[in-house]
Amino acid sequence: MNKYPIGLTAALLVGIGAGVWLNGYPPQIPWTVPGVEAAVAAPVKAEGKKPLFWRNPMNPAITSPVFTRDEMGMDYLPVYADDGGAADEPAGTVKIDPVTVQNIGVRTVKAKRQAFSHPVRALGRVIADETRITRLHPKTEGWIEKLFINKTGEPVKKDDILFSIYSPKLVSSQHEYLLALRNLKTLGESEYPDIRQGARQMAEISRERLQLLDVPEHQIRELEQSGKTFKALHVHSPFNGIVMKLNVSEGEYVTPKSELYRLADLTKIWVQVDVYEHELPWVRIGDKAQLTLKSMPGRTFEGRVSYIYPYAEARTRTIKVRLELDNPQLALKPDMFADVTLNTGLQKDAVVVPDSAIVRSGERDQVFVVRAPGKFEPRAVTLGQNSEGWVQVLDGVKAGEEVVASALFLIDSESKLREATAKMLEAAKAEASGGETAMDMDMQGMSMDAPEMSMDEMRLDSSASDGMDMSGFTLDAGSKP
Secondary structure, three states, X not given: OOHHHHHHHHHHHHHHHHHHHHHOOOOOOOOOOOOOOOOOOOOOOOOOOOOOEEEOOOOOOOEEOOOOEOOOOOEOXXXXXXXXXXXXXXXXOEEOOHHHHHHOOOOEEEOEEEEEOOOEEEEEEEEEOXXXXXXXXXOOOEXXXXXXXXXXXXXXXXXXXXXXXXXXXXXHHHHHHHHHHHHHHHHOXXXXXXXXXXXXXXXXXXXXXXXXXXXXXXXXXXHHHHOOOOOEEEEEOOOOEXXXXXXXXXXXXEOOXXXXXXXXXXXXXXXXXXXXHHHHHHOOOOOEEEEEOOOOOOOEEEEEEEEXXXXXXXXXXXEEEEEEEEOOOOOOOOOOEEEXXXXXXXXXXXXXXXXXXXXXXXXXXXXXXXXXXXXXXXXXXXXXXXXXXXXXXXXXXOOOOEEEOOOHHHHHHHHHHHHHHXXXXXXXXXXXXXXXXXXXXXXXXXXXXXXXXXOHHHOOOHHHHOOOOOOXXXXXXXXXX
């Protein structure tokens, strides 16, 4: 029942093995034939150099005092006395042949001093200047007789009549003032100073009460001249502006709690800009800003940063920045959106390197500084702001030093390997002096002799090829079985 599947499997394995043998790949994996022990020959040593020890090509922590191969048949690599770098060189310094440097595409750039700025681009929303908004409430209860300004959005000028109101309290206050004026006229010539002073004070208090109830000055003068009360009193606009909200109609009963009008002076306007957290350090109060609007192509408005709000928006993770602009023609209207460019503060003398030169890890930021042709030193740096592909270096690199800007992954990997090798060389020297080294430690956890790491199942079972014609395959005398 299983004859054909077994034969097919065996034929497939033999075919794969033959293909690997004929193509010579991988060259470092020897054939394992039962009963034949492969000879382990060390590779040719570098001229004039003697290896201190040999390390596993896949795990530098595994070493051997003599040449050997790992369980996959890969040659151990020699480690020489100068592989860890000279004593005066920082750990991890990389030496690469100039030809290899060119082949792997290493590009270097000099750190330089230059003026460093970062234009912040963001979206802004036009709003009314909160210091130029007035909410009008009546000072007493009453009924609206007439609305002279009765539409939202209507412009008003200072002292324009907004509405007239009838209030019994206002009429009563007028009567009190007229009575005080008559008393002053009668008692003003009294021979008693206290009576004269009392009459004057009563008239002044009555007049002031009318002013506090927002009775306009021209109606008070008319009252004084005519001696007759007015049923409805006028309320005037306190400044030039626009009616942003109208909450009243004629005949309506109102109280001091009622907001009748909301007026805003839009000749000066605010723009709230949402700036992301990482760009906020660039923004300063007083920075200039330019605004453009899609509704007015080709036109640019200019303003300045007047305030940076002390909190962030939880939903958008942005901070609001306020701009102030002149708006004499009222071209900018509340709730319009604008594209904003903030011309942030200029740093005139900053050391900068390309952003591509930075190797970022969880522990530190570093660059590779060129010490000599083909020699690269890893150096930790403290970074500042970044802008348009350049990064400010606060510490670690000086202007004029050359840093690697490409092929960093290969150099960084080699640097880490050199650093690990340097530590092993120190361990080897300590061992020579009788000290304990990392190679003396218990490495049982990394043993390849454990049953679970056995690779016997990877051997080609010779019994699987019984009955097959293998005459087409030969082994050269120099080949390693």
